[in-house]
Amino acid sequence: MRRSIARRWIGNLILSLMWALCAALLPAGARAAPPVADCRAGTLITVVAHLDDDLLFVNPGISDKLDAGWCVTTVHLIGGANGAKFDYVVLRETGTKLAYARMARVPDKWQESTVMIAGKPVHQLVLTQQPRVKLLELRLPGGGVRGGKVPLGLLWDRGQTLNTYPLQADGTGSTTYDRAALSATLRAILSQATEIYTLNPDTVAFMEHPDHILAARITRVVAQSLKRDVPIGYHVTYPTGGLPKNLDTAQTLRKRDVVGSYFAIDGNDAGHVFGEYMWDGNWVARRYWSMAHANDAGPEFQLRPFQLVNEYSSRCLTSAGAGKAPTLAACTGAATQNWFWQQLPAAPGAKNDALFVSAATRGCIAERENGLVEESCKPESAVQHWTPWDFGFVYTPLDHCLGEKNDLLTASRCSMLTAQYRWSPSSQTVWTDTRQEGALFGDVRGEGRDSTVYVQRRKDGPGFNVWVAEMSRFDRASPWFLNAVPFDPQATAPTCNADSLCFDSARFLLGDFDGDGRADLMAITPRNGGTAFWLLKSAGTHFEAPRLWFQTSAAWTPEIAQQYVAGDSNGDGRADVMIAQKSKDAGLDLWVLTSGGATANAPALWLKASQLSQSARFMPARVAQSKHVGLLAIENIDGALALSQFASDGSAFAPSYRTNVYAQLRAPFAKVVAGDIDGDGIDDLAVLEPRGDSASTRVFTMKGGKAFGPAIETTTLADTSYADSMPAIARVTEHDDHATLVLFKRANALLGEFYYTGGAPSLYGYEFDTAFKLGPVKIWGELPGLFSESLWLKTLAYWGQ
Numbered sequence: 001m002r003r004s005i006a007r008r009w010i011g012n013l014i015l016s017l018m019w020a021l022c023a024a025l026l027p028a029g030a031r032a033a034p035p036v037a038d039c040r041a042g043t044l045i046t047v048v049a050h051l052d053d054d055l056l057f058v059n060p061g062i063s064d065k066l067d068a069g070w071c072v073t074t075v076h077l078i079g080g081a082n083g084a085k086f087d088y089v090v091l092r093e094t095g096t097k098l099a100y101a102r103m104a105r106v107p108d109k110w111q112e113s114t115v116m117i118a119g120k121p122v123h124q125l126v127l128t129q130q131p132r133v134k135l136l137e138l139r140l141p142g143g144g145v146r147g148g149k150v151p152l153g154l155l156w157d158r159g160q161t162l163n164t165y166p167l168q169a170d171g172t173g174s175t176t177y178d179r180a181a182l183s184a185t186l187r188a189i190l191s192q193a194t195e196i197y198t199l200n201p202d203t204v205a206f207m208e209h210p211d212h213i214l215a216a217r218i219t220r221v222v223a224q225s226l227k228r229d230v231p232i233g234y235h236v237t238y239p240t241g242g243l244p245k246n247l248d249t250a251q252t253l254r255k256r257d258v259v260g261s262y263f264a265i266d267g268n269d270a271g272h273v274f275g276e277y278m279w280d281g282n283w284v285a286r287r288y289w290s291m292a293h294a295n296d297a298g299p300e301f302q303l304r305p306f307q308l309v310n311e312y313s314s315r316c317l318t319s320a321g322a323g324k325a326p327t328l329a330a331c332t333g334a335a336t337q338n339w340f341w342q343q344l345p346a347a348p349g350a351k352n353d354a355l356f357v358s359a360a361t362r363g364c365i366a367e368r369e370n371g372l373v374e375e376s377c378k379p380e381s382a383v384q385h386w387t388p389w390d391f392g393f394v395y396t397p398l399d400h401c402l403g404e405k406n407d408l409l410t411a412s413r414c415s416m417l418t419a420q421y422r423w424s425p426s427s428q429t430v431w432t433d434t435r436q437e438g439a440l441f442g443d444v445r446g447e448g449r450d451s452t453v454y455v456q457r458r459k460d461g462p463g464f465n466v467w468v469a470e471m472s473r474f475d476r477a478s479p480w481f482l483n484a485v486p487f488d489p490q491a492t493a494p495t496c497n498a499d500s501l502c503f504d505s506a507r508f509l510l511g512d513f514d515g516d517g518r519a520d521l522m523a524i525t526p527r528n529g530g531t532a533f534w535l536l537k538s539a540g541t542h543f544e545a546p547r548l549w550f551q552t553s554a555a556w557t558p559e560i561a562q563q564y565v566a567g568d569s570n571g572d573g574r575a576d577v578m579i580a581q582k583s584k585d586a587g588l589d590l591w592v593l594t595s596g597g598a599t600a601n602a603p604a605l606w607l608k609a610s611q612l613s614q615s616a617r618f619m620p621a622r623v624a625q626s627k628h629v630g631l632l633a634i635e636n637i638d639g640a641l642a643l644s645q646f647a648s649d650g651s652a653f654a655p656s657y658r659t660n661v662y663a664q665l666r667a668p669f670a671k672v673v674a675g676d677i678d679g680d681g682i683d684d685l686a687v688l689e690p691r692g693d694s695a696s697t698r699v700f701t702m703k704g705g706k707a708f709g710p711a712i713e714t715t716t717l718a719d720t721s722y723a724d725s726m727p728a729i730a731r732v733t734e735h736d737d738h739a740t741l742v743l744f745k746r747a748n749a750l751l752g753e754f755y756y757t758g759g760a761p762s763l764y765g766y767e768f769d770t771a772f773k774l775g776p777v778k779i780w781g782e783l784p785g786l787f788s789e790s791l792w793l794k795t796l797a798y799w800g801q
Helices: 002-025 053-058 061-067 086-104 151-158 179-190 210-225 238-242 249-265
Strands: 043-048 071-082 110-117 120-127 133-142 195-198 231-235 289-293 315-318 327-330 339-343 354-358 364-368 371-375 401-405 408-412 440-442 451-457 464-469 478-483 507-511 520-527 530-536 547-551 561-567 576-582 588-593 604-609 617-621 628-637 640-648 653-666 671-675 684-690 697-702 712-717 725-730 740-746 761-768 774-782
Touching: 043 053, 043 061, 043 179, 043 210, 053 061, 053 071, 053 231, 053 249, 061 071, 061 086, 061 195, 061 249, 071 086, 071 179, 071 210, 086 120, 086 133, 086 249, 110 179, 120 179, 133 151, 133 179, 151 179, 151 210, 179 210, 195 210, 210 231, 327 408, 371 408, 440 507, 451 740, 507 561, 561 617, 561 628, 576 617, 604 640, 604 653, 617 671, 628 653, 653 684, 653 697, 684 725, 712 774
Parallel strands: 043 071, 043 195, 071 133, 195 231, 671 725
Antiparallel strands: 110 120, 120 133, 231 289, 315 327, 339 354, 354 364, 364 371, 401 408, 440 451, 451 464, 464 478, 507 520, 520 530, 530 547, 561 576, 576 588, 588 604, 617 628, 628 640, 640 653, 671 684, 684 697, 697 712, 725 740, 740 761, 761 774
């Protein structure tokens, strides 16, 4: 034993001397001591697998700490990717350096060196003009995202020793790691942490990349060995793309810049980063994570129950008990709708690696020749071995795909799949986020009928294009305004400046703001510490270039504006803008910018709505006993939909709070629109909700009045996905006496390998009669672009489900 220890000591000494000699032979600039960092505020150490994981899934956690004066050290365990050559390792590190320099808003200049940590050489990069930023590159080999060899798993779970990529720029100087050496190196690094971030240890392949999961589990185990009460944050990775956006405007814009700079190097394509239509881009506006403590006891993998929600039908997989097949049912939060993946002792990277377990019964779902059935769990039974998949697919033990067909749960062949086969781990998804708007409707041509106006993200930067479509099979949609915002990956300044109109920071209104008989587009953005209102005047065939209609002071900011609403509140024939702003005390303050035509008048307080929830949502409406266009407000009151009315006298709103509370309507799922259905001059309501017992949508109507009438279920829109439909009430033809329920829908397109949100926008219509009955469907067809690229947040507060 002593001889072995002596040999190991001599070996480590020789290795250290060799590295010291290599460092001495480096050019003076390369081995210059890095600048000293002031870390008194704290030190965040982030441990991830790949060189973009921190940028996509952990940030803005890193940039927030950097802005607060912390030192931020990021450890990348993996160099390059699965089977990559050394030049790709260097390429990815080049992209990461550019991204972190942009995050710190300084030039992309670094002090690079090789440092010894726990007897192992580690490639270190320190940002020259912001030395609080440090990158540590271990350059271990990576594993496959969807099966195959996973070297990190072989090291951690199977006791193998790995060779790293070279640690010198000339392609020499690699080292080796086994579990003990990797643990020692990470322990030495983490010993300096005030706080630790990593990825998600409590999931299974291939819901998330095997390398992600292993990096997080390794970090958890090593952090536990510190025996210190250090906060540690665990970050979900791939599944976040299907969850609601939860970053604010400033965080999202900055993160897109940072991630865009990275992918301009890795892949030479930053375009997809500015969209929501595929991976990378749809992770940017999200950060889902949980806090724990490094000294929390427990295994490296801990069971976390989840729901399995069919995204097309908005229904939850539900246990029916032993001996029965699971079913699809309305999501209620019942215990029978909770599940978890139990990892099997499979080889790292092997498929069919998990049991699918009911959290309520502890039974396992098996797939036999006659279908799915719940049984006692038998880990040795191949018919219970599932493969959870990234981006929403679930593979069964017989290698089918789990889905919904003809309103029933099915396990079918995995080809030509549509959204019926896409799943989410929560009923809170991007598709059921009722904060979102997809299209606006108004008479932009001045011809007495409404057109559809929708805004599309661009792929060349954070700008947008505005399209106008008619509710007709014969008139093609056309672009009315093209708004390019150039992206420079080398820049340190934000891409979206005060006078840029960027999709992620804009909210939109449609109304006749200048009184010329044509509806104009208003874009509302943060600017100079306040709010800018940009008028895009309709010329009847296009929208003119934006001009500043009004600029507020810092007393009105988009960060505290729950919603903006357009309507002629004072009866002068021009649309005004109402700002529902969160009050410092309670409720909302309702401010109105009355239109002066080319410009607006300063905001005037029309009502302190202290009795309203700060999450209330508004619609312009002709309400009873109102001289001019007033407001309807909806609230989520203990899960029920509550309705308040606000009459306008031209200078103030008169409230009638909660005149109706509809217990049968589930507020978090309610998509509510207003319009005069029966032609009496008072606006009525239509509400869409998922049916629950099928992949169809329920339509309720309520007649307007001093108090609204009861919610009457008018019809069921068969085989109409609630998640893919956004309603409005519009006038379809000139001098139309009938209101039409218009659905701006996602076409149910085939899903691609990394393209799980596909589908063009499309328009469907159902004409109301004066008795509130809906006529047959009118299909006006698909529109240019992608449905996912049209969705923007019209309100701040999320109601949840």
